[in-house]
Structures are given as C-alpha cells and as structure tokens.
Amino acid sequence: MKLILTALRQEARPIIEGLELKHDPASRKIPVYAREGTLLVVSGIGKLYAAVATAHAYHIAGQPENCHLFNIGMCGGATDNVQLGQALRIHKIWDAANGREYFPDILLEMPLEDASLGTFDKPVKASNRPNLTCDLVDMEASGIFQAAHLFMSPLQMTFIKVVTDYLSFTPGDYPEMIRYFEESAESWLPILKETVDLDLMNRVLSSDQERFLSEVVKEMRFTKTQSLQLMEAAAGYVVRGGKDLEFFKPVLKIRPKHKSVRNEVFNSMLKDLNR
Amino acid sequence: MWLRRYSHIYLEEGAEDFELAQTVLRKLGKATVVRIRNYKDIFARPGQNFQLQKQSPKLILARKKANFIYKGSMASQDFGYKNFYYNTLQLNCVYNCDYCYLQGMYPSGNSVVFINDCDFFEHTRQAIKSRPFPKEPLYLCISYDTDLLAMESFIPYTSRFVEFTRSEKDLVIEVRTKSANWSSMANVEPNHRCILAWTLSPPSVAAKYEKLTPPPEKRIVTINRYLERGWPIRLCFDPVLQVENWEQIYGDFMRFVFAKIPASQICDVSLGVFRMNSDYFKRIKKQRTDSDLFYRPYEKQNSFVSYPEGQRQQMMETLKLVLQEFLPPEKVEVWL
C-alpha cells in the first residue's frame, strides 16, 4: 500500500494524473484521492496539518502493516548547491522549533541526489539563508515523520522535495514555482509507481495456510496449546522448504469424538510436520 | 534495488576530529556523509528492522565516551587466561550469519565504528596496570561483536591494535574473524601476542548459514598465508550446527582442514555447539522467516537455548576425537 502526502493540491495534481487516482467524495475536510493500493492525502500547509493528514491517511488505508509513505512537495533551497526544479531525497529532517532530528532510512536505489531538510513553522526569509545548516527548507516534513513513526518504521518513509525557490519569492512567482514542480515529476513519478512495499510482517505461513490450519484446529477441536504447537510446527515445516500443507486434507475427514483420538491425530500431524 | 553497502556514512559531531574517521571517510570517498549529533539518534531509533537494513547497511562513525573495556563473562571462552577482557571497537558486523546473536542484541542492522582509538589504547593501558592477576598478561578480545579484519581495508583497527600490543608487553589480543583478507595486513609484522582466530564451518554449512562470508576454502588459503608469515593462529569450529549427517560433514571437514593447514603450527582449537541467549533467540525468530535454524527442537538452560544436553555432549565428544587425530588434547578447548 502506498500512502502519499502533499501539502497543496497543485503538488497533488501530477500525482493524481500520473497514477490515475480518483477523488474520494466521502472525505471532505481532508481531500483524499485513491485507487487500488494507493492513497493520496492533501494536508494543507504546516506540520500540524501534515501530522493530522498522515494519521488520517494511515487509518483510512486500514492501518496496513506493509505500506510505504511518500511525502512529495515543493521546498526552498537553503544552499546554492541545489538547482531550481531539482528533486532530492531527504536523509535528515531537522525540526527548527524543537531542534530534533529525524532520519528516514535510505535503503533503496533512487535516481535522486540526497539532501538534508529543515522544517520551519513560518516561512523562512532569504536573509536567513547564511545561518541555515540544512540544504532545503519546508513546513511539513518533521510533522509527517513524527506522526508516521507512531505507526511505521523509518524504512517505510521516503521524503522527496523539489526546489522551487531560494527563499525569496512573491505571489507573482507562484506559476513559475508550480511549473518547476510539475516539470520535475518525470524524475520522481516513476519512483512512486515502481517502489514496492518492503515486507515487514515476517510471516512464515501465508494467509491461506493460516486459514487452513485454523480450520483444522476448529474441526479437530484442538486445545489452545495444541493449536500453538501446530502453527509452530507448520512454520518450521515451511521454512525447511515444505511446499504446502495439502497433505493434511484427508485428516479433515476425521471427526474425533474422544480426546484420545483427537490427541492421536494431533501427534501424527506433528510427526508429519517435524519429519 | 538496494543501495550499495555503506552508501551513507553518519558522522557524529566531533568524530571528524579523529584521524581514524578521516581515514574511513577518505577510503569510502563515494559515500554520502550525513552529520548527526549522537550515534544513538540513528542506531537506537525505534521501529528499525535488522534484516532489511542488512540489505543496505550504513556506517556510523562515533566517539565512544565510556566503557572502553569490559570484563569477560562466564559465558565466553577465556582459553585459560585469568585476566580476560573484551572491548567493542565496533557494533555490528559486515557479515550476517544466521546463528549470530547480534541480530537479537542490536536494534539496527547498521554498524557503528568508534573512531577514538587513542581512548581505547589509554583505557587498555590502565586495565593492564590494574589487572587482578599481575603475573599473567591481560587477554583482550578486540573483535568480539564484529569482524574487524573483514573491514581492515577501510577501518585499519586490527593493524593499529597489533602495533599497540607490540609496545605493551603484558597484553595478548585475539582477533576473531571469518574474513579472507590478506592484502591489508600483508605488510604488518606478525606479533606472537596477537592471535588471529578463524571460525571455520563446512562449506555446505557456511553457504547456508554464514551469509556474505568468504567460502571456507578461501579462509583456509588466507590462514596459510598468515601462518607462513609467522602469525599465531587459532581455529574455531564453533558453532557446530546439528545439520543432517553432522557427524560426517564436520568430521570430513576437520580432516580436510588439517590436510591443508599444518596442525603443529596452530596455537589451539576451540570447539562449541550452537547456543544463544534465549531472549535474543526469541527476538530473532520473530524477525526471520528464512532460516530453519530457529525451528529446531532446542532446550533452554540457564537462559541459553541449545541442543538437548545429551546431544551436545555427544556432538562434542565425537568431534573432539576427530580433532585429537591431529592435536594433543590440551590444545582443544571445548565449549558446551
């Protein structure tokens, strides 16, 4: 499941078009766009709104354990080493208000350079650029990180920021800033399309196998302890290369009427799995 | 899909002042450097995933501020040395063995390298002076929770400790490794108080359970080069795993090893079965779906998980006999 957060509708537009997302009319206060496996939420400006939108996205997505969160947005360049229209992946987020630093894991290859980002509560003036120790400046990322970290691992988060100004702009510059952002989409939209969820659940048994074993437990009226032992033995069987649990199917035909028969069936199942 | 290993170096505030940090930064010149305040901000973040981070591990360069040397625990092999200590120059390892307890001990798959070698040397000197048994040397394991020699080409810690040991007459060090690294130590003069200890497992076991390590055949070639140069060498058949047909697999392998390596030139051999702290075992089992090692019938004894006692005894007795075909009994240290 991909969860995407942008602050502005203009930032969402190339994503909505590129990923063919549909507006969800049920969500009116916080705009949501979705399709199978992808959900985009527009938070509004500022880290508080961003944090609320992050939690909202995670909950309406059904609190998926395997998911990847992207924050894509415009930002100001605090150094001349970054170019207008350049998209960068963030390796450090510094919250200017509380001074804390947050680190998304950088594990996957992406065709973007890295940068550090400062999240500020108010727009930063160009005159402050010499005092900044970060490469880029935004108003949301630290809020998103903090909220997301309650639900997911730092390796499930990717922050991509596009430089649209050097901290000195007027409302008249907005169209050009939006243009920089939209034109950069070709460098980061494929990342959104192609990144696959990292498997964090570490399940040995597939949901089908778990369902099948639960059925066996129910039919055989195994005790709680027997059920745990059976699951453990089945996991060991699968890890050791056992292909499927189909060979238990005939067992399901037995309807044990006595504890002794049930225990016999249980022991023979364990024996088969531990072979 | 995964970024190359050590694509990023996290540099703790003040760490850059140390020459060893500069060496690492120079050797890994292509890495992106990220400045951090404290190594724990990266290494101890909640919600990390050891195995996924191992796919693209990062290096954290930090300054150790306390605990430069630890007293060896009862659960470790002291090889008869009464003043037995170890240190942690690095947290985590370049390799990723299935049976490694580090997966359960550390919250992160990234590696921390403490770059203030001068402080480690100073505290080691103090420990030598105040060692409880002054007639015996201080025995220090420097590659305890890691594999230093494997990283020697860009973190020259082994050679530095060898030089330090040369000037400390009452110090003996052990460097445990699985590496096949010869070139970065080729010009270092051997020292009889620096024991290089190689862990060896049969090729089929190494291929399955010692991920990322060089094959045992390569390790054996490397061991011979060090032997020829005059380094004291220890061999560790530890942990022995109860794989199917273990008797033959390990027996044949030991005979193969001593057909290649002259047993008379080896300091000693250690032999031990798989064992692990039970809390670490539980933690690792939750994370790993790819290793059958965690789905065997073990027995818990004194907070350690291992094979049932009778089986452990039998494994050690059997393999000790094989080793005694080549070495006198006093050269074989068995660890049950």
Ligand code: SF4
């Ligand atoms: S070489 Fe040693 S420290 Fe490294 S992963 Fe293997 S067992 Fe652990």
